[in-house]
Amino acid sequence: MDLAFLQPLYEQPGPWASVYVDTSRHTESTAHERHLTARALSRELAGQGADEATCLAVRSALEELRHSSEPHGRALFARAGEVVLDPPLAERPAGGSRARWAPLPRTTPLLETAGEDPVCVVAYIDRKGADFELRRALGREDAGSVTGRQWPLHRTASADWSERHFQLAVENTWEHNAAQVAEALAACREETGADLVILVGDDRERRSVHERLPQGVRERTVEAPHGAGSRLLDGDVERIRAEHVRHRVEEDLERFLAARSPDAEGRAPAVEGVPAVVEAAREHRIDELLVRPDGPDAHREVWVGEEADQVAVRRTELKTLGEQRSWAARADDALVRAAVATGAPAISVTPARPPAGADAPVGGLGALLRWT
Incomplete structure (x- = not known):
């Protein structure tokens, strides 16, 4: 994990309030529950010796999260009546919401809750082209698309010579479109700096694109076992992301x-x-x-x-x-x-x-x- 974003925390003296708040629960009563959490964490800091201005700053920042749709949580670091840094979390904080008042910011939990969050380009491939989506732990966003040749795309069952010629043209269209998708996908990965590429589609379509990717991109590419319409796809993506993190950590270890x-x-x-x-x-x-x-x-x-x-x-x-x-x-x-x-x-x-x-x-x- 690159720690450069923590630099503002060490440019000013302590003591510091360090707060980790869980925002993973979303129900009709979420806003009220988060209001109670804001009060409780503020009181917890006061009980540990935090000054009133800092407690109020933390409570105010937490109250602003009452209607947040953030999927995991947020960390807040405050001193002298000001919230200096409030990074979103890529994982819900272990043990739930908590607060600490200490000479140094309590930053180590960020190594797990906001640390390794590989960015993925998910490519939804069909015979006409592909749609690209950028995925992080905090959500997803459109990353463009590519459209290849539109005709001919479908084979026939006839054995007539003219039909065989037509089927050859279909094969050529598929191969041409796969090459275009691979080229666009490589460019998308370079522009976004994504750590991973995940291919979604029929076996043949995934394989055709996979084979045409540049070597450096191919080494970072995984084929999802379930298609775009499957309710299991999101689980596939998260499993692939987790395996990527584990592999990188194991290499360092x-x-x-x-x-x-x-x-x-x-x-x-x-x-x-x-x-x-x-x-x-x-x-x-x-x-x-x-x-x-x-x-x-x-x-x-x-x-x-x-x-x-x-x-x-x-x-x-x-x-x-x-x-x-x-x-x-x-x-x-x-x-x-x-x-x-x-x-x-x-x-x-x-x-x-x-x-x-x-x-x-x-x-x-x-x-x-x-x-x-």
Whole structure:
């Protein structure tokens, strides 16, 4: 996950209100339920010591979501009476709506609820051409269409020579249209930056287009098992998206597992555990942060200063480095802040299926390094 969008959260000092609200429920009483949620979360922040202005800002922002049709939820980060960032979520927040008041923004849950959201181009193919649709977790939108030759399109059952000639013309029309669809689909994927292409249609039509796609696009293309009229198609799309995320995370995890073994000189291009990852963060060496949110080290307490690289396992370490002001913070949130400051991405390894017996990263926190 590219963390650049979190930069505004680290340009101002804390403490911060971090709120995750579930908007996945839609009934006749939704507006009233969300009103009650807004009041409850505001009171929860006040009970944790949040100032009145920030509580009011959060409540007001939550009240604006009373009639929202957002399918999953939203996160809000506020301080000093202002909501600074309110990204939509690609998954409903685990455990429902909740709020936290702390020295650092509670950003780690975003790795799962707003992190990997692959964009898909879904191509609905028939013999005449195709319609393209762009799909994300937050919805879908039209992405254009392509129309090929309109005649002839249908074969006959006759064995007459003229009919065989006609059928050959039909074959040529199909092949021509498949090539046009493939060309337009490749252009659509490049323009949208989509991670995946999903082909929907009859077996022959899907296969004809698939075979004509450029190699780079073909490697990112999957054929849906159900057609456009099937109620199972949406499930196909979500399953394909989830498999894509899992595959990418597993690749990163495999790279981490290989990198954490030291070389002949005793150096390893990956580290794990709070002390080692904190040291790497302080030295700006994190190339990618790996987090297992349910790991015991994720909520371990570390000490942070005003700057992102001012992080230490013990408070005395920061004083030794010359930092006089420090606060206790969760290790995962402190490390996410450090990653944002140096432009490093972060992933939740939860979707991955680690090799049997592998506990990776140990404790739930690890990093691939820029240098050893």
